[in-house]
Amino acid sequence: MMSYVRSNRNHGYSESLEHISALRDGYFGWSSVGANTRMEKLFELTALYSKSINDHKFSVLGGYSYNETDYEDMYFANYGFQDDYFGGWHNIGIGSALKLGKADASSSKSTTNLVGFFGRATYSYLDKYLLMASLRYEGASQLWGTDNEWGIFPSVSLGWRITQEAFMKEQRLFDDLKLRVGYGVTGSQPANPFLGIAMLKYDKYAYVDGKWVQTIVPASNANPDLKWEEKRETNIGLDFTMLxxxxxxxxxxxxxxxxGLIYNYTVPTPPNFYPTTTANGGKMQNRGIEVLLNIVPVIAKDFEWNTTFTFSTNSNKLKSLDGSVFKTDYDYFDTGWLAEPVKTSSHRVQVGEKIGNFWGFKVVDVDNNGKWIYEDKDGKLVPYDEFSRAPEEKKIIGNGLPQMYAGWNNYVQYKNFDLSISMRGAFNFDIINEARMYYENSKNSRLENRLKSVNNKIFGKTMLSKEVDPEFNSYYVEKGDYWKIDNVTLGYTLKNVGKYIKSIRLYGSILNALTITGYDGVDPEVSASGLNPGYDSRDQYPSIRSFTFGVGFKF
Structure with missing residues (x-):
């Protein structure tokens, strides 16, 4: 198998001379322009041998894969335009800032590749006892220069088809019942390249021999022991068919x-050239359950209904940040970032706690003057004017990772009509509503940059006082639970249309049809990946609802 995928993107942005950034900050007509190209090449070669000997069946598969990704981009920004007619991102060079060295210009190119050799063997006896074992040997360019460019990742799975046993022959409940037990190891290479070698970078300017020269300083320390992160998973499963x-x-x-979670550890300088070293060390645990049900509730001559349910749970815990060599000074670190006017981190990653915890001040009420009443680190209630707002007063005020996911897909056919509806939801998680945090800011004097909810009564009592400084607290953390009707498609098929056309299908569909949620933001489906999930940026673009009408022909 071979594939080649190439995508190109050009983008530009312009602000007028009347924009707030020009009036307030002096960025007259700030504009940017850029382009990027991404290419992905994939080659995979496999060979399969299978054979049956009496009651024994076995197969052996071997293969080789090569995956390469090339990414290239360029970007220019400028401001200092004289008017809105001749400037902008279509004529970005006439701005004055770039010529004065006050604006940005950059370009980059990166190439990564992943090479793998893999094998898999299967065996079954009487189609009752099943065995599958596999082995992958993979090398990643991101680990070039270390002693661990290549990793070995085995897995094994055992299956028992219970319905094939003699004691199940008389039962009529299950058509098929199979128990599975498996264990496997998979690897994840670092996202960024060259993390295990010593690198250099440009830094500040120095005056040398009568001219200013940009200095070159260390950008990283070498760590030849850097290796793949490993996911070791144990799985117990049950497959069944009934009725x-x-x-x-x-x-x-x-x-x-x-x-072996990859982490930047603080190290002394000297003997190191750079204050941090990238190394493996952390440990994290995930546990959960996944359920899939396929049901045919109705099947008749002119009517059929198929439905599928999915449900999953997940709980996680950070077990350690330390490795065998490198240690951390603390058992936590803060991550995520909330923009102005708050300007603070949003999440805390701490040993013994879940990933995705929000870290901020907890408010439980307001006084008659519209000032916050806090719950301090000891659980005591403290008025606004007496609360220190020191970092040590912060606590866990929510979590951005959904604990449960569910889905429900339906397909109905009645005579020549067909209807499909897909739905899904996420539950038991919170969202940081940064738009409210910013646009409900009582000190924001520009009325056009405020939400109507700035006049809402806090906790149903009174408006927030203009004496209250903007901050990240639990009032701006909301429940994010949602249920979405993702897609609804209705079709009608005309059969035996003519000599050359077997059928014509007319259809219409709605994408992003409906969202049911108590969240006050634009869309509760925010990022649930990385170390700072559940953050709804104030600049998030709304999800669109699209309508499609089409005609399909079958010849």
Whole structure:
């Protein structure tokens, strides 16, 4: 198998001379222009051998894969335009800032590749006892220069088809029932290249031999022991089919331990040239359950209904930040960033706690003057004017990772009509509503940059006082639970249209049809990845609702 995918993107942005950035900050007509190209090449070669000997069946598969990704981009920004007619991102060079060295110009190119050799063997006896084992040997360019460019990742799975046993022959409940147990290791290479070698970078200017020269300083320390992150997962599953195929599904329980998490450890200088070293060390645990059900509730001559349910849970815990060599000074670190006027980190990652915890001040009420009443680190209530707002007064005020996901897909066919509806939701998580934090700021004097909710009564009592400084607290953390009707498609098929056309299908669909949520922001489906999930940026663009009408022909 071979594939080649190339995508190109050109983008530009302009602000007029009347924009707030020009009036307030002097960025007259700030504009930017850029372009990027991404290419992905994939080659995969496999060979399969299978054979049956009496009651024994086995197969052996071997293969090779090569994946390369090339990314190139360029970017220019400028301001200092004389008017709105001749400037902008279509004529970005006439601005004065770039010529004076006050604006940005950059370009970059990166190439990564992943090479893998893999094998898999399967064996079954009487189609009752099943075995599968696999092995991957992979090398990643991101680990070039270390002693661990290549990693070995094995897995093994055992299956028992219970319905094939003699004691199940008389039962009529299950058509098929299979128990599975598996263990496997997978690897994740670093996202950024060259983290394990010593690198240099440009820094400040120095006056040398009568001219200013940009200095070159260390950018990283070498660490030849840097290696792949490893996910070690144990899985127990049950597959079943009932009622002559009308009901089928799977249930899986898993425990996933991630070892060797990549982290930047603080190190002394000297003997090191750079104050941090990238190394493996952290450990994290994930546990959960996944359920899939396929049901055919109705099947008749002119009517059929198929439905699928999915449900999953996940809980995680950071077990350690330390490695065998490198240690941390603290058992936590703060991450995420909230923009002006707050300007603070939003999340805390701490040993023994869940990933995704929000870290801020907890407010429980307001006084008659519209000032916050806080709950301090000891659980005591403290008025606004007496609260120190020191970093040590912060606490966990929410979590941005959903604990449960669910989905429900339906397909209905009645005579020549067909209808499909897909739905999904996420539950038990919180969202930081940065738009409210910023646009409900009582000290924001520009009325056009405020939400109507700035006049809402806090906790149903009174408006927020103009004496209250903007800050990140629990009042701006909301429940993010949602249920979305993702897609609705209705079609009608005309059959036996003519000699050359077998059928014509007319259809219409709605994408992003409906969202049911109590969240006050634009869209509760915010990022749930990384170390700072659940953050709804104030600049998030709304999700669009699209309508499609089409005609399909079958010849």
């Amino acid at each position: 002559k195929g009308r009901l089928s599904g799977t249930i899986d329980l898993y425990n996933r331990d991630v070892e």
